[in-house]
Amino acid sequence: MSLQVGNVRIGAGELAARLAQGFAGELTDVAVQEPDTVVARLAREKLKDVAARLHDLEETPVDSLTLISSVDYVTHYECVYHLYSYAANLYVELHVRVPRGDPTVETVSDVWPGADWHEREAWDMMGIVFKGHPDPRRILLKDDWIGHPLRKDYVDDVRNHPYV
Amino acid sequence: MALTDEVKRYLPDGIAARLKYPKLADFERPNVITTTADLVFNWARSHSVFPFQYGLACCAIEMLSSGFARFDIARYGMEVFRPTPRQCDLMIVAGTVNEKMAPVLLRLYEQMAEPKWVISMGACATSGGPFYDGYNVVNGVDKVVPVDVYIPGCPPRPEALFDGMLQLQRKIQQLTFARPEKVEPLYGADAPWHADAIGPQAQFGGRVSKKRLTP
Numbered sequence: 001m002s003l004q005v006g007n008v009r010i011g012a013g014e015l016a017a018r019l020a021q022g023f024a025g026e027l028t029d030v031a032v033q034e035p036d037t038v039v040a041r042l043a044r045e046k047l048k049d050v051a052a053r054l055h056d057l058e059e060t061p062v063d064s065l066t067l068i069s070s071v072d073y074v075t076h077y078e079c080v081y082h083l084y085s086y087a088a089n090l091y092v093e094l095h096v097r098v099p100r101g102d103p104t105v106e107t108v109s110d111v112w113p114g115a116d117w118h119e120r121e122a123w124d125m126m127g128i129v130f131k132g133h134p135d136p137r138r139i140l141l142k143d144d145w146i147g148h149p150l151r152k153d154y155v156d157d158v159r160n161h162p163y164v
Numbered sequence: 165m166a167l168t169d170e171v172k173r174y175l176p177d178g179i180a181a182r183l184k185y186p187k188l189a190d191f192e193r194p195n196v197i198t199t200t201a202d203l204v205f206n207w208a209r210s211h212s213v214f215p216f217q218y219g220l221a222c223c224a225i226e227m228l229s230s231g232f233a234r235f236d237i238a239r240y241g242m243e244v245f246r247p248t249p250r251q252c253d254l255m256i257v258a259g260t261v262n263e264k265m266a267p268v269l270l271r272l273y274e275q276m277a278e279p280k281w282v283i284s285m286g287a288c289a290t291s292g293g294p295f296y297d298g299y300n301v302v303n304g305v306d307k308v309v310p311v312d313v314y315i316p317g318c319p320p321r322p323e324a325l326f327d328g329m330l331q332l333q334r335k336i337q338q339l340t341f342a343r344p345e346k347v348e349p350l351y352g353a354d355a356p357w358h359a360d361a362i363g364p365q366a367q368f369g370g371r372v373s374k375k376r377l378t379p
Contacts, residue, residue, distance in 0.1 A: 140300075145263075164307065
């Protein structure tokens with residue numbers, strides 16, 4: 001396949017239809033949000049399988065991971081995978097719900113290597129555990145930090161601040 | 165120092181030999197030897213400060229800007245920025261110090277050779293600045309290392325940095341080899357401001373508890 005960006009000339013509606021058909025029962029609520037973005041919801045048990053198939057999709061492989069966001073909705077967490085297909089020049093957003101009692105997701109760092117540091121950041125800031133991650137350390141805060149500061153129920157611990 | 169017979173006539177007995185061959189003990193108390201040596205060493209030290217470029221945030225841009233031709237820090241003999249602490253005697257902390265950076269900063273400070281000075285540049289390094297409430301921000305670099313000069317501003321302009329460095333030059337020129345006549349203890353019951361030394365009546369009308377003043 002040529003490396004030229006956007007050489008597969010399909011619109012976001014066409015890609016949404018292809019994804020809804022190819023991943024029936026897995027991707028739900030498939031919709032076009034922006035002119036160039038397809039949004040879909042996904043159960044976290046199917047994330048690994050869907051990620052690998054999206055990456056190796058026929059004609060329009062979704063071969064780039066731009067960002068992993070993590071959101072605290074108080075009732076639950078959510079991981080948002082911002083993906084990009086070079087061939088179609090279109091973006092895909094996968095929303096994965098994570099329950100509050102068991103904040104674990106399968107890692108996708110073996111599918112998209114760029115996910116490595118994003119998953120470390122999500123663990124550092126939001127406390128979401130990525131099972132199978134090759135290097136599950138904190139990335140921004142120091143290693144012995146207590147708590148995950150972007151959670152809504154975060155309470156700062158005085159042991160985090162030795163210099164006061 | 166040329167010690168002619170004319171000069172020797174006005175000097176006290178025995179001082180001429182000591183001026184020619186000063187002993188270590190002659191540097192312990194302020195006298196004519198220490199003042200002259202201080203003058204030479206302080207002139208050399210204050211005009212050959214090697215700053216350690218510790219740029220952490222936007223203050224670093226102003227620090228770099230002060231090094232280039234428009235502002236030209238070389239006018240003050242302080243232009244030799246070094247990327248290693250072992251060649252430096254001035255650490256310019258320019259930017260926000262966070263909890264992860266603080267132990268690194270302390271380690272780099274300890275690697276600098278004596279005598280060494282620290283300039284806290286900008287609001288963040290001085291007090292945490294606009295990020296005072298941040299969960300990962302150290303509220304002032306003086307919590308970690310001793311600071312000689314604070315430069316206000318967010319960020320300070322190069323002129324403000326120069327002013328701070330000139331203040332530091334003045335501070336360096338006050339150094340002396342001589343030991344002070346009396347060393348006052350900073351902490352403990354012998355400190356002059358200790359509650360026991362001041363007495364309860366002298367402390368804010370006697371209403372402040374001992375606990376607050378005792379380190």
